[in-house]
Amino acid sequence: GHQPPGRGPRGAPEARCLWCCSAKPPRAHHCCVCGRCVRKMDHHCTWVNNCVGEDNQKYFVLFTLYMGLASLHLLLLLGIPVMRSHAQGEWDRHSTVSPRRSLMYLFLVALIAFLLNSTMFAMQMYSICTDRTLIERLQRDRGLPRKGSPWSSLKAVFGHRVSLAWLSPFASPEPQRVEEHHWMV
Template sequence: MLSWVQKRGTSEHRTGLETPLQGPKQRCWFVWDPMGIIFAIATWALVLSGAWVLVRDLLIPSNNVFYAIANGVVFHLLASLALVSHLRTMLTDPGSVPLGNPPGPDTVSYCPFCLCAIPERVYHCTVCRRCIRKNDHHCPWVNNCVGEDNQKYFLLFTLYVGLMSTHVLLLLAIPVLRSHARGEWNASSTVSLPGPIFFLFLVALMGFIFALVMLCSQMCSIYKDKTTTEMLHQNKHSQGRQSMWANIKAICGPRVSLAWLSPFHSPDRYKVSERHVMA
């Protein structure tokens, strides 16, 4: 079957045809994976419960109106941006190749599951059950693959989770450090956290570690223009763009603006010839 695809692609190349990757857009993209749905719900539950504990057990008891309002606004702004980014990542088609996609000159393989010809840097996801362009990995926390068309939203999700978690950790750590600086601690002092505050600390710490690991992984992927899948399989045949700046523009949009930080803004798509650079 693969040999048939390659021969067919050669004949189409002579007539100037290209692999038609732009199939009809689906009205709604959602992966029906029970484990992924549970993880996605857990993400929202952790953020919302953390927000409730923060306001009820940390900000309101401070008896400082300005402190409570300022930190409450900052936290809920970051949390809202994180949750919107999570929704956009989960409900955006990551770059699926249309089922039954016909072969073309850039066809390099054939997927027996999707029954479609696929170009370079396309990988099949067994959870989504589709071939995804520049499939970095399947993330259960967003119940979706991170691919060419939703990587920006995943980056923003990890960014805002990291900022939100850092903000909470600072709110918890600064009073402790101030107390230590005033000499209120000695060798016999013990630290006892109330249950809700300890829960908030664990949630913030988990969010910080998750964001740190995923952001480092994504920035390494952008720097090398290699997906996590390609790096794990040591794929040396996929050559990317010439600079990291071009790689970032390919994900966030061709023009530098504040829209890069907005999960509500959909970046302009590059042309096929720019997105799929042949080795």
């Protein structure tokens, strides 16, 4: 049936955001940068200039994973030759200009990028498996009931059917069901 204005699907009063005055679904938070409420908002990421939330968490996780792997690849490309030539004492003997300082800077940048991306990837995987966003953990929001296991949370973010599509940024997961009669797209 038809619900009166300002009422949710079960007749309960609908929550409104104090900042944007729009209907605020459960587990949504207002982002002051984006100027809107985001369902299951984890944080606003300046790297991607967007909020990480329910609709794009898979893509942010893949971004941090692939950036971490690229940084690790760069570390290996820089680190192995540097260590090999340093151990054999060939660096100063065969070169008129020592690449030591510039290679060390690149190595440090790659190391910092690897540590940063690996940490962010681990934090996102923890958020998914515990079904708690960073904002909810910071607010110590323990009152919300959680449904399902870490495995069901992973499937909700990456797709219900386990496949290589989980690793593809071109494959969209199925829309998540928010309540009995509403789909969040």
